[in-house]
Amino acid sequence: MRQIEAHRVTELVEQLCIEACCVIARDIEDSFINYRETERSPLGQQVLGTLIENASIAREGRDPLCQDTGMTVVFVTMGQEVHVTGGFIEEAINKGVRQGYVKGFLRKSVVEDPFNRVNTGDNTPAVIHYEMVPGDTFRVTVAPKGFGSENKSALRMLTPSEGVEGVKRFVIDTVATAGASACPPVIVGVGIGGTMERAAYLAKKALLRPVGTKNEDEELVSLEAELLEKINRLGIGPAGLGGSTTALAVHVITQATHIAGLPVAVNIGCHATRHASGAL
Amino acid sequence: MQEKNQPPAPIKLTTPLTDRIIRSLKAGDMVSLSGIVYTARDAAHGRLVEMANRGEAMPFAFPGQAVFYAGPAPAKPGRPIGSVGPTTGSRMDAYSPRLMEMGLKIMIGKGSRSEEVIEAIKKHGGVYFAAIGGIAALMARSVESAKVIAFEELGTEAIRALRVTSLPLIVAIDHQGNNIYETGPQQYHC
Numbered sequence: 001m002r003q004i005e006a007h008r009v010t011e012l013v014e015q016l017c018i019e020a021c022c023v024i025a026r027d028i029e030d031s032f033i034n035y036r037e038t039e040r041s042p043l044g045q046q047v048l049g050t051l052i053e054n055a056s057i058a059r060e061g062r063d064p065l066c067q068d069t070g071m072t073v074v075f076v077t078m079g080q081e082v083h084v085t086g087g088f089i090e091e092a093i094n095k096g097v098r099q100g101y102v103k104g105f106l107r108k109s110v111v112e113d114p115f116n117r118v119n120t121g122d123n124t125p126a127v128i129h130y131e132m133v134p135g136d137t138f139r140v141t142v143a144p145k146g147f148g149s150e151n152k153s154a155l156r157m158l159t160p161s162e163g164v165e166g167v168k169r170f171v172i173d174t175v176a177t178a179g180a181s182a183c184p185p186v187i188v189g190v191g192i193g194g195t196m197e198r199a200a201y202l203a204k205k206a207l208l209r210p211v212g213t214k215n216e217d218e219e220l221v222s223l224e225a226e227l228l229e230k231i232n233r234l235g236i237g238p239a240g241l242g243g244s245t246t247a248l249a250v251h252v253i254t255q256a257t258h259i260a261g262l263p264v265a266v267n268i269g270c271h272a273t274r275h276a277s278g279a280l
Numbered sequence: 281m282q283e284k285n286q287p288p289a290p291i292k293l294t295t296p297l298t299d300r301i302i303r304s305l306k307a308g309d310m311v312s313l314s315g316i317v318y319t320a321r322d323a324a325h326g327r328l329v330e331m332a333n334r335g336e337a338m339p340f341a342f343p344g345q346a347v348f349y350a351g352p353a354p355a356k357p358g359r360p361i362g363s364v365g366p367t368t369g370s371r372m373d374a375y376s377p378r379l380m381e382m383g384l385k386i387m388i389g390k391g392s393r394s395e396e397v398i399e400a401i402k403k404h405g406g407v408y409f410a411a412i413g414g415i416a417a418l419m420a421r422s423v424e425s426a427k428v429i430a431f432e433e434l435g436t437e438a439i440r441a442l443r444v445t446s447l448p449l450i451v452a453i454d455h456q457g458n459n460i461y462e463t464g465p466q467q468y469h470c
């Protein structure tokens with residue numbers, strides 16, 4: 001049994017909150033550069049150039065890429081041979097979020113109750129997903145999620161007869177409806193299968209895959225390519241002002257589901273789709 | 281097919297804007313805005329409308345002035361403001377027509393607006409500017425000073441007077457109701 005002290009988890013989460021909010025992923029920045037070459041709208045090219053400039057200013061000054069530093073989503077991958085000591089893991093993570101958002105001058109955007117809407121003042125509680133794996137790894141990904149794009153995400157329980165065509169229609173309609181508010185060019189995470197909440201989790205997880213990498217599932221490679229092409233024909237474009245770059249990538253994850261169902265969740269990630277990972 | 285022509289240089293404007301200037305702006309124009317803009321988002325809009333309905337004076341005079349739908353990140357020591365950028369304008373749709381009745385004409389935000397707001401913009405001769413979402417580190421460089429002028433207890437949602445230099449904007453909805461969020465995507469839909 002490998003022991004990890006809770007304060008180390010806190011320190012890691014604190015550091016990842018700041019890094020995720022200020023340093024854009026290399027693969028996403030590269031895709032801005034690539035799409036600027038193919039973007040048809042002059043204004044769209046200019047917007048993509050502005051995104052590149054913003055990424056550089058944020059990285060150099062350790063300033064948040066976006067003022068909406070999101071609700072903090074934390075993915076923990078934990079080996080079953082690991083034992084966190086000296087505190088409860090959930091409290092250690094939230095303490096890291098609290099410290100990261102204060103020390104990093106990140107905006108506190110979380111309210112304690114959906115109806116009374118009083119700000120908690122430190123961006124906690126985080127939304128935490130745990131995944132147990134064999135062995136003794138301990139890996140954390142912090143993915144702060146802004147609500148411009150989160151608000152445009154959607155889930156539908158399709159019937160099996162609607163099939164893959166029904167899935168395509170739903171994904172494309174969701175991106176079309178999202179428009180400028182989701183901060184295009186977006187990354188589209190699609191979770192298909194499982195139960196309702198599982199599909200939503202898979203859609204969020206799909207956003208973490210690096211842009212430009214190939215789906216491990218060969219059958220999904222062509223589905224992703226078709227969806228990306230159709231989404232980029234919508235014309236929404238960078239910042240929603242018109243253009244040929246509405247999405248940078250479409251990432252699909254599927255899993256087993258019920259004989260009677262076809263759950264589909266679409267989680268839209270903005271053009272920053274922030275995330276940072278580390279291990280202990 | 282890539283179009284090589286570059287967009288024209290932005291129109292330089294300084295607040296307060298006269299009605300004549302507002303009426304000269306066309307959807308799609310690039311604008312570089314200087315002067316004072318006032319931040320207000322969901323919570324502040326709710327309060328402004330309540331105050332208006334009670335017949336109270338607004339915290340700042342509306343004519344010629346701009347409301348920026350933004351809630352900044354905290355300022356680092358020695359800086360006027362943290363990262364700042366637009367939030368979704370449509371969440372303010374429920375409030376904007378009432379504030380336009382009170383004399384507000386200039387709004388800055390992200391994303392399209394409701395038919396009701398577009399009608400109000402036409403009726404009152406207003407303008408809605410688009411700011412690019414998610415370039416908040418860059419936009420903060422345009423802010424010279426920031427001062428809370430109302431609702432301090434709302435934190436990031438307080439109304440702040442920002443003195444800005446060359447804030448990069450695009451005319452999204454002009455006084456005739458032309459809307460780049462409609463026409464732009466139509467042009468590239470294929």
